[in-house]
Amino acid sequence: MRYAETGFNLEIDLSRGNIERVETDPRDTELYLGGLGTNAKILWERVPPEVDPFSPDNLLIFAAGLLCGTPATGCNRTIVSTISPQTRLMAFSMMGGFWAPELKYAGYDKVIIRGKSPDLVYLWINNDKVELRDASHLRGKGAIETAELIKQELKEPKAQVAAIGMAGESRVYFASIEQGRSSASRGGIGAVMGDKGLKAIVVRGTKDVNVARPLEFLDLCNDVLKYIQFRNANPIPGVMPILAGLGSPQEMKVHDEKWHTENFSWGNSRHRRKVFWTDDIAKAWMETLDSMRTRLISCYNCPMTCGATISPPGLPTYMMKCFSKLTYTMAAMSDLEFGLGIAQSATEYGVDGFSAPQVMAFAVELYEDGILTDADMPGFPTDNNERFRWLLDKIVRREGIGDILANGTHWAAKQIGKGAEAYAHNNIKKHEQLPLKLGMLNPIYFLMYSTGEKINITQIEGQFPQAPFPTMEARETFVKDWFQVPDDKFKDYFLGWEPRGEKSIPYYPTPQMACDIVDWQERMHYIDDALGMCAGLSSFPLKPPYHIHNYPKFISAGTGVDMDEAKLTQAAKRYRTLVRAINIRRGMRRKDEKPPENHWKKRFPDLEKELLDTYYKFKGWNNEGIPTKESLHELGLDYVAEDFIKRGILTDEDESLSTGSPAVNE
Amino acid sequence: MAGEKKTKIVKTIKVDADKCNGCRACEVICSAFHAAPKYSSNNPARSRIRVVREPLRDIYVPIYAGEYTPAECMGRDKYVIDGKEYEECAFCRASCPSRDLFKEPDSGLPVKCDMCEGEEEPLCVKWCLVDALTYEEREEEVEDDEKPENMEIGLESLANKYGLDKIIDAVARMSLQNKG
Numbered sequence: 001m002r003y004a005e006t007g008f009n010l011e012i013d014l015s016r017g018n019i020e021r022v023e024t025d026p027r028d029t030e031l032y033l034g035g036l037g038t039n040a041k042i043l044w045e046r047v048p049p050e051v052d053p054f055s056p057d058n059l060l061i062f063a064a065g066l067l068c069g070t071p072a073t074g075c076n077r078t079i080v081s082t083i084s085p086q087t088r089l090m091a092f093s094m095m096g097g098f099w100a101p102e103l104k105y106a107g108y109d110k111v112i113i114r115g116k117s118p119d120l121v122y123l124w125i126n127n128d129k130v131e132l133r134d135a136s137h138l139r140g141k142g143a144i145e146t147a148e149l150i151k152q153e154l155k156e157p158k159a160q161v162a163a164i165g166m167a168g169e170s171r172v173y174f175a176s177i178e179q180g181r182s183s184a185s186r187g188g189i190g191a192v193m194g195d196k197g198l199k200a201i202v203v204r205g206t207k208d209v210n211v212a213r214p215l216e217f218l219d220l221c222n223d224v225l226k227y228i229q230f231r232n233a234n235p236i237p238g239v240m241p242i243l244a245g246l247g248s249p250q251e252m253k254v255h256d257e258k259w260h261t262e263n264f265s266w267g268n269s270r271h272r273r274k275v276f277w278t279d280d281i282a283k284a285w286m287e288t289l290d291s292m293r294t295r296l297i298s299c300y301n302c303p304m305t306c307g308a309t310i311s312p313p314g315l316p317t318y319m320m321k322c323f324s325k326l327t328y329t330m331a332a333m334s335d336l337e338f339g340l341g342i343a344q345s346a347t348e349y350g351v352d353g354f355s356a357p358q359v360m361a362f363a364v365e366l367y368e369d370g371i372l373t374d375a376d377m378p379g380f381p382t383d384n385n386e387r388f389r390w391l392l393d394k395i396v397r398r399e400g401i402g403d404i405l406a407n408g409t410h411w412a413a414k415q416i417g418k419g420a421e422a423y424a425h426n427n428i429k430k431h432e433q434l435p436l437k438l439g440m441l442n443p444i445y446f447l448m449y450s451t452g453e454k455i456n457i458t459q460i461e462g463q464f465p466q467a468p469f470p471t472m473e474a475r476e477t478f479v480k481d482w483f484q485v486p487d488d489k490f491k492d493y494f495l496g497w498e499p500r501g502e503k504s505i506p507y508y509p510t511p512q513m514a515c516d517i518v519d520w521q522e523r524m525h526y527i528d529d530a531l532g533m534c535a536g537l538s539s540f541p542l543k544p545p546y547h548i549h550n551y552p553k554f555i556s557a558g559t560g561v562d563m564d565e566a567k568l569t570q571a572a573k574r575y576r577t578l579v580r581a582i583n584i585r586r587g588m589r590r591k592d593e594k595p596p597e598n599h600w601k602k603r604f605p606d607l608e609k610e611l612l613d614t615y616y617k618f619k620g621w622n623n624e625g626i627p628t629k630e631s632l633h634e635l636g637l638d639y640v641a642e643d644f645i646k647r648g649i650l651t652d653e654d655e656s657l658s659t660g661s662p663a664v665n666e
Numbered sequence: 667m668a669g670e671k672k673t674k675i676v677k678t679i680k681v682d683a684d685k686c687n688g689c690r691a692c693e694v695i696c697s698a699f700h701a702a703p704k705y706s707s708n709n710p711a712r713s714r715i716r717v718v719r720e721p722l723r724d725i726y727v728p729i730y731a732g733e734y735t736p737a738e739c740m741g742r743d744k745y746v747i748d749g750k751e752y753e754e755c756a757f758c759r760a761s762c763p764s765r766d767l768f769k770e771p772d773s774g775l776p777v778k779c780d781m782c783e784g785e786e787e788p789l790c791v792k793w794c795l796v797d798a799l800t801y802e803e804r805e806e807e808v809e810d811d812e813k814p815e816n817m818e819i820g821l822e823s824l825a826n827k828y829g830l831d832k833i834i835d836a837v838a839r840m841s842l843q844n845k846g
Contacts, residue, residue: 071694071708098690105709148722157720181721206711206771214705218698229795294724298689303795305687309721317722 002026003212004070004558005034005109010130012123014196015056015115019130024109030561030571031636033530034066034109036092037575039081042112043090044578044640049585053085054171054195060113062103062162062201065532067558069104069209071221073228073545074537076100076300078162078179079529084187085195086173086408087429087455089583091187095162096248096299096534097180099203102160106205117197120169122150125203126159135199140166142348143178144318146200156204163200164190165350167396171195172406174355174432178347181297181307181319185352186456187431188408212560220554227545228303228537236542238474239465246544248536251322252308253296255286260323266330268361269426269435269596288336304536312341323458324353330435331357332388342388349396354456355408355432360391362409362423363401371418377401408432425597429588431455433596441506441600443514446608447615449595451625452522453579460525462540464490464517468497468504484547486520486565493517506604511614519618520548526572527551574635577620577627581640584649590616590625626650671807677781678802679730679788686726686798688719692790699782699789711771714779715790718756725750728790728799731768732759734776739764 011020024038032038039061051057060082067075078100084091103111106125113123122135138146147161160180167175168190175190176183184190211217228246235244240259242249258277265272292312296305297319311317320343328346329339346356364387366372367380374380377400381387394402404412409424409432426433428449434457444464445457452460463484469475472495479491493513498504509517524539524547531551538546546554552563580588593612616623620631629650632641644650693710700714701707710716714731742764745752761768761776768777782788787801825833 069708071698071705073691105711144722206709208701208707208709208712210707211705214698214701214703218705225793225795232795295726296687297721298687298796300689301691301694302689303687303691305796309724317724319721 001210003210003560004067005029006104006107006209008108009110009112010108010125012111012113012132013115014113014117014121014132014198017117017132019132021108021130029066029559032575032578033527033555033571035063035077035079035532036081036526036529036579037571038110038530039063039079039092040090040575040578040582043081043083044582047083047582049587051083053083053088053192056114056116056196058083058114058192060189060192060196060198061110062099062113063110063532064100064103064108065528066530067554068100068532070211070558071218071301072531072533072554072558073221073224074299074302074304074534075532076302077529077532077534078103078184079532080177080184080189082187082189082192083586084173084189084431085171085191086188086411087431089429089455089586089588090453090579091189092454092529092579093177093184093186093189094529095177095179095182095184096302097160097182098300099160099162099179099201100532101209101300102203102205104205104209105207106203107207111201113193113196113198116195120197120199122163122200122202123198124154125201125205126156127205127207138199139169142166143168143176143350144316144348147179150200150202154202156202159202159204161200161202163350164193164198165348165396167191167349167351167406168194169199170396170398170406172351172395172398173408173411174352174359174406176350176352178350180299181321182299183321183347183350183352186354186454186459188352190350211558213557217554217557220550220557223550224537224545225303231543231545236478238469238478239542243466243542246537246541247304248306248322248534248540250304250306251325252289252293252320253305255282255289257285257326258282260326261330263436263438264326264330265435265437266333268331268365268423269358269433269437270365271333272437285336288340292340299534302534302537304534306536310340310344312337312344315341315344318344318347320347321353327353327357327435328388331361332384334385334388338385338388342385342392345389345392349392351392351396354434356392356395357388358426358432358435359395359405359409359412360388362412363391363405364388365423366416366420369423371416371420371423372401426599428594428596429455429592433457433599436599438600440602441604441608443506443509443511443607443611444517446506446595447514447518447611448521449599450593450612451518451615451619453583454525458540459535460518460522462535463521463524463542463544465494465542468494468499470499482543483549484543486548490517490520506602506607511607511611512618514611515615515618518615522576523569523572524548526576527568530572530575531555570635574637577632577635577637578640580621580625580627581632581637581644584626585643585647588625590623593625622650671809673805674808676804676806678804679781679791680800680802681728682798682800683727684798685796686717686728687796688717688721688726689796690717690719691793691795692728692799693717695789695793696782699785700777709771712777714768714777716767718753723750725752726798727752727756729757729767730759730779731761731777733778734761736763738762 063079077094081092120135121132143163143165146163162179171191173188176185261276294309310320410430413420413424448460555563629641692715693713696713698708718727742754791799791801
């Protein structure tokens with residue numbers, strides 16, 4: 001008997017309409033856990049680098065995390081993995097909501113999609129009964145609208161639906177998959193779903209999910225609930241509101257947006273407005289939010305209320321995801337009322353809340369600077385807010401200029417030419433980033449930006465405070481009950497970190513310390529993504545209820561697999577390396593590992609080189625960022641080393657052949 | 667003998683639907699508690715509490731499983747509160763042939779909330795950190811027997827209808843049968 005996991009995947013071949021239920025190998029659970037870990041294993045084995053993102057041979061994998069469907073609080077994430085049309089690298093966006101547990105209750109850990117359906121279809125999983133159904137009547141429908149229509153037509157109000165909107169159908173490179181109050185947005189995985197002719201996956205399950213050692217598991221869950229209550233009652237002093245508590249973060253609860261509006265940049269990630277948050281604005285925004293916010297809501301089995309139902313005047317109600325609250329507002333240099341309104345359309349169309357606003361702001365800037373003209377954009381409105389609505393409508397339909405913009409700023413700039421490349425300045429690995437423009441290089445963030453393969457800073461940061469505390473007293477108070485650290489040295493790193501002087505950024509934390517910190521932060525995210533845990537209760541906030549000390553116990557009691565901190569760390573390192581291996585095989589090299597172009601005003605080329613050199617070494621990667629033969633062997637990934645050698649990526653002597661590496665398909 | 671006072675404990679779960687965040691933690695822990703062995707599995711479809719949840723219409727109503735009923739009511743009810751129309755029989759707690767609520771998904775046998783006997787408080791309440799569910803216990807004085815006046819009122823109406831003699835005969839016959 002398998003515990004926590006079901007031990008079965010669904011294999012769906014859309015080209016032939018074939019559906020199979022396949023038992024999985026329990027040894028993989030021990031080595032790669034589940035979720036992201038086993039997704040990476042499947043992508044490595046079955047999607048060679050020659051496969052184009054829009055090829056029928058690309059896989060689209062929906063995985064419930066290893067502990068989804070158990071009583072572990074907040075463990076509800078679906079990890080969707082594929083090859084991204086935008087970055088041409090592995091994309092592994094996640095979504096909370098209710099879908100992953102439902103899949104477990106239906107009796108499956110993953111749904112693995114291959115091929116392409118000749119007609120638009122949706123997949124209906126009802127316990128053992130699985131079928132492909134016609135979705136031609138749903139073409140062009142919004143993602144949320146689609147979910148409602150399908151539940152009505154199946155007469156299954158309790159079914160959970162993950163669907164794409166028009167953007168996915170049009171293969172927009174930043175199309176999302178929407179579900180409940182969540183979405184898997186980054187990397188354009190909705191475009192892959194659309195390319196496969198799959199409008200939605202609908203799940204209903206009424207089976208049991210078992211755990212191996214019930215009483216032990218429940219005790220662990222109860223401890224987590226108790227700690228959440230403690231943290232709710234004891235917010236961390238001295239940090240911005242959303243970092244003081246737990247959650248993903250609880251944006252819809254918070255009125256005070258001083259930090260975001262004055263530190264993040266507006267427009268095409270250009271303008272910092274250092275005195276934006278006045279009393280008048282605070283009052284107006286509070287009124288807007290209060291008037292539209294119907295209720296604070298949660299994902300499955302989680303007490304944090306990070307989302308909200310929003311009812312903008314004259315528009316249907318929708319469920320807002322955390323930071324989309326501000327991205328449209330800030331990209332358009334507009335107000336909250338505009339942002340909450342356009343986010344309704346964006347949710348139905350199914351676009352990523354970071355990329356979509358950035359792409360539109362990029363287009364507006366190109367127009368204002370005369371690179372795009374009325375000839376390129378006939379009928380482009382003069383009113384600012386209208387411009388954004390106009391652009392969104394064009395992009396999701398790939399109409400006119402929208403067809404170019406739908407490829408994201410990197411590819412659009414190349415197509416537009418005339419110097420447009422300089423305007424696509426906020427990307428890493430061709431993917432739009434959080435709109436930040438800061439002063440001084442931060443060594444921790446430099447490494448995370450450069451080497452994070454989720455290619456999104458919020459999906460690698462966390463745990464360690466983002467900035468030093470001003471007084472030693474405040475630091476000492478902070479570290480006093482900081483039991484989540486894997487090692488006490490992290491407390492020393494933090495105690496020694498000063499806002500100014502010798503022990504401040506960029507030279508402190510030192511490269512070695514920065515390696516430790518980034519590695520810890522990344523490890524916790526990767527563990528979450530295998531278990532299906534929401535980062536909001538684990539890797540993202542300070543002092544979370546889940547950490548490296550209780551995770552092994554959860555896995556042991558849940559699955560029955562013996563686990564300890566060392567083994568878990570090694571497993572996370574194994575599949576993290578496998579993600580890198582997939583990307584290396586697709587051409588990613590050191591030259592791609594850099595932060596957005598003008599992210600920091602002050603840069604330090606020598607220090608940056610030292611940081612990257614030190615980190616690569618620390619991770620067991622060679623100077624090009626390629627995992628070495630030895631480090632692959634140590635992780636039991638000899639099959640990766642063999643493939644690398646066969647392809648000439650590594651030589652038998654374990655040196656990368658040359659720095660002139662194959663380019664990522666440009 | 668009539669009128670002897672006794673106390674009984676009335677257990678109430680107070681449901682504040684305005685506070686419900688729709689997370690269904692109550693369903694998780696309920697089905698885990700009632701699994702055999704305890705906590706060995708969970709399955710919201712077996713839960714004795716269900717959250718009727720329609721986020722886009724702002725409908726969030728946790729409902730507890732009540733008695734099993736072999737037949738559905740003669741008619742159904744439908745509530746509209748604050749402009750929101752709730753589904754048919756939304757607030758009914760019965761495990762009833764008219765719907766699939768509160769039945770074991772495999773056997774179809776009815777389930778019923780037992781307030782998690784043996785625990786300090788029902789576990790759905792313990793796991794509801796947003797306080798949509800709170801637990802109250804109070805003692806209530808009840809009289810041991812049914813009030814004799816009620817019985818007398820009933821007998822009197824029977825006597826009026828059938829005549830006292832017939833009632834006496836019937837009682838005598840019934841007591842003989844019981845002895846036999």
